[in-house]
Amino acid sequence: MDVVLPPIMISSGLMPTGSLMKSLIHISNEVASVEKLPFSQFRNISTMIRRIKFLSFLFEDIRETNSPLPPSSLLCLTELFSVIQRVKLLIQRCKGGSSLWGLIQTEFLSNQFHALVKEMGGALDILPLNLLNLSTDTREQVELLHKQAKRVDLLVDPQELQRREELLQIMASNNQKNSRNKGFVDFVKVKEVFSCIGLRSPLDYEEEISKLEAEAEKQAGTGGLIVVSNINNLISLVTYSKSVIFIDRHKEEIKENFKQLSASMNRNQDVSSSSQSILPNIPDEFRCPISLDLMKDPVIVASGHTYDRNSIAQWINSGHHTCPKSGKRLIHTSLIPNYALKSLVHQWCQDNNVPLIENSTSSSSKFERSSSKSKLSEKAIEHISATKAAMDAVKMTAEFLVGKLAMGSPEIQRQAAYELRLLAKTGMDNRKIIAEAGAIPFLVTLLSSTDPRIQENAVTALLNLSIFDNNKILIMAAGSIDSIINVLESGKTMEARENAAATIFSLSIISDCKVTIGTRPRAFSALVGLLREGTATGKKDAASALFNLSVYNANKASVVVAGAVPLLIELLMDDKAGITDDALALLALLSGCSEGLEEIRQSRILMPMVIDLLRFGSTKGKENSITLLLGLCKDGGEEVARRLLINPRSIPSLQSLSTDGSLKARRKADALLRLLNRCCSQSHNPVG
Numbered sequence: 001m002d003v004v005l006p007p008i009m010i011s012s013g014l015m016p017t018g019s020l021m022k023s024l025i026h027i028s029n030e031v032a033s034v035e036k037l038p039f040s041q042f043r044n045i046s047t048m049i050r051r052i053k054f055l056s057f058l059f060e061d062i063r064e065t066n067s068p069l070p071p072s073s074l075l076c077l078t079e080l081f082s083v084i085q086r087v088k089l090l091i092q093r094c095k096g097g098s099s100l101w102g103l104i105q106t107e108f109l110s111n112q113f114h115a116l117v118k119e120m121g122g123a124l125d126i127l128p129l130n131l132l133n134l135s136t137d138t139r140e141q142v143e144l145l146h147k148q149a150k151r152v153d154l155l156v157d158p159q160e161l162q163r164r165e166e167l168l169q170i171m172a173s174n175n176q177k178n179s180r181n182k183g184f185v186d187f188v189k190v191k192e193v194f195s196c197i198g199l200r201s202p203l204d205y206e207e208e209i210s211k212l213e214a215e216a217e218k219q220a221g222t223g224g225l226i227v228v229s230n231i232n233n234l235i236s237l238v239t240y241s242k243s244v245i246f247i248d249r250h251k252e253e254i255k256e257n258f259k260q261l262s263a264s265m266n267r268n269q270d271v272s273s274s275s276q277s278i279l280p281n282i283p284d285e286f287r288c289p290i291s292l293d294l295m296k297d298p299v300i301v302a303s304g305h306t307y308d309r310n311s312i313a314q315w316i317n318s319g320h321h322t323c324p325k326s327g328k329r330l331i332h333t334s335l336i337p338n339y340a341l342k343s344l345v346h347q348w349c350q351d352n353n354v355p356l357i358e359n360s361t362s363s364s365s366k367f368e369r370s371s372s373k374s375k376l377s378e379k380a381i382e383h384i385s386a387t388k389a390a391m392d393a394v395k396m397t398a399e400f401l402v403g404k405l406a407m408g409s410p411e412i413q414r415q416a417a418y419e420l421r422l423l424a425k426t427g428m429d430n431r432k433i434i435a436e437a438g439a440i441p442f443l444v445t446l447l448s449s450t451d452p453r454i455q456e457n458a459v460t461a462l463l464n465l466s467i468f469d470n471n472k473i474l475i476m477a478a479g480s481i482d483s484i485i486n487v488l489e490s491g492k493t494m495e496a497r498e499n500a501a502a503t504i505f506s507l508s509i510i511s512d513c514k515v516t517i518g519t520r521p522r523a524f525s526a527l528v529g530l531l532r533e534g535t536a537t538g539k540k541d542a543a544s545a546l547f548n549l550s551v552y553n554a555n556k557a558s559v560v561v562a563g564a565v566p567l568l569i570e571l572l573m574d575d576k577a578g579i580t581d582d583a584l585a586l587l588a589l590l591s592g593c594s595e596g597l598e599e600i601r602q603s604r605i606l607m608p609m610v611i612d613l614l615r616f617g618s619t620k621g622k623e624n625s626i627t628l629l630l631g632l633c634k635d636g637g638e639e640v641a642r643r644l645l646i647n648p649r650s651i652p653s654l655q656s657l658s659t660d661g662s663l664k665a666r667r668k669a670d671a672l673l674r675l676l677n678r679c680c681s682q683s684h685n686p687v688g
Helices: 017-032 042-065 071-096 099-104 106-124 136-151 158-174 187-196 202-219 225-245 247-265 271-277 309-317 339-351 360-375 385-407 410-423 428-436 439-446 452-465 469-477 481-490 494-507 511-518 521-533 536-550 553-561 564-572 580-590 594-601 606-616 619-633 638-646 650-660 663-679
Strands: 298-300 306-308
Touching (some): 017 042, 042 106, 099 158, 099 225, 106 136, 158 225, 187 225, 202 225, 225 385, 298 309, 298 339, 306 309, 385 410, 385 428, 385 439, 410 428, 410 439, 428 439, 428 452, 428 469, 439 452, 439 469, 452 469, 452 481, 452 494, 469 494, 469 511, 481 494, 481 521, 494 511, 494 536, 511 536, 511 553, 521 536, 521 553, 536 564, 553 564, 553 580, 564 580, 564 594, 564 606, 580 594, 580 606, 580 619, 594 619, 606 619, 606 638, 619 638, 619 650, 619 663, 638 650, 638 663, 650 663
Antiparallel strands (some): 298 306
């Protein structure tokens, strides 16, 4: 369901008018005749169908006139054909996909419909209604549709949002870890929510499970492990809910089977005692793959598979170091509690009167967890169960992926590094958890990989992790800086080089890192090289990294020696580079050292450009321009001051900034005007 609809490709030559109108009428009728609209996106779909019905009247009128159409009309109609095709595809996916996953994705899908309406309005912008022979009614309908499409707001059904929140709360209760509150599911609420989206019979539940399984398979390649995990949680919830919600029907079947069994065996036993000996069927997902018994304390091993704690502990203690189910070697023997499944098992046992006896290991584990919780009670926020469940999922995912980095083949390492790169892209908690799972040393090692994608994913993952300040120290402690500089110098892809520069920028925010990086002259040369060769983004990353490093005074000379000054002056003239403000800020900073000041003063083309930036630059650009000019005119800069006085645009620009500029610009403009006054006082020609 999580899909981005690409534009339908249309040949560069427009369709013949007859074929185009026939196709438009046909596809409009297909969309308009859609029946049994899905519960998810009902309002968006019904509104979209109504719009397309209005358009079908337009198409019919145009076909009936049978007169030549102006080129703009053909272009508009061709674009409308593309939009309606994508509307049809989106409606089909809403109808044929999982209702629950559609509810989770309600905002994403609503945005898809909104974007298509906007495209429809854009296509109608170029429709010359005054050149078309249309009926008055049709013309008015199309004009109204055009106005509505142009000002349409995003429509997210409040009822769907409410149902989604209820569903998320139900999912969160499954993952509740609090030992006193098992997070048992309110199946009355489950039935109510499921019924609202059309799940009312066991057959409906079975079809929904099939659709969720298909969605999980589709997302496995692109959606990431967390998305797939969420879908699998939904599958587990629907499966279990089906057995609970329709329990009465199931009990009747059990009673009937029991009566038949009693009659055939012709025993005179008490019915109640016999019924106690017959346990309800254990769902397959609750059985341990080793013992095939009910998992009362399910745990996850390094391979990602779940077993009952006693069974897998006996397997490992007997000398086995592989996963019984997959046969893969376990990179560690930690047993991670599967709280979500344990909650479901406990609920099932309670509902079916199955005694649940905790084993000693589990009890000990529970004691350790409760003890740990008591120590961290001041920091815990127990009521945010959804957040806690998400953090558990991230932790398990990170540990699993780190294992793949350590022991996997190059192909598996490439995928694991990519997954970690995505996981670290959002959320400080994610970045902290990934680092705690031990990912950083393995990612640093992969920087020297000969596989371009592994290297690119590894350096980008480190970049994302470095946004969390504590991780900056861990990355530096892992001996990463030389490897990052190697990628910056000669990375396999330009994106890897640019992200290496961005990583240096991120690390250099910490003062100690500025010092450490400053002892590697190669870093400055490599950054200047990227400043010359990189894309616009790469140039900006390189300039930002050089600026950060130059904040530490000892590094300024190294930046100048690396050849940054002439290149920065050249970039001031390059509009395509798009880093005028960054280049100017770095030049202003480098003018604070004698080597930089001397080299900047030697440039004959810099002065006119900086004066122009005083007039037309951004607020930050104007401030940096004045800072640079002030530095150049001080301490033996009489020649620069004379050149500044000769330029007819300089004094008016400074006077304007001294009155209308930012606070910093006004202060520095006043200082520069006073300095220029002193320079020209001998000629009795004061300025300012």
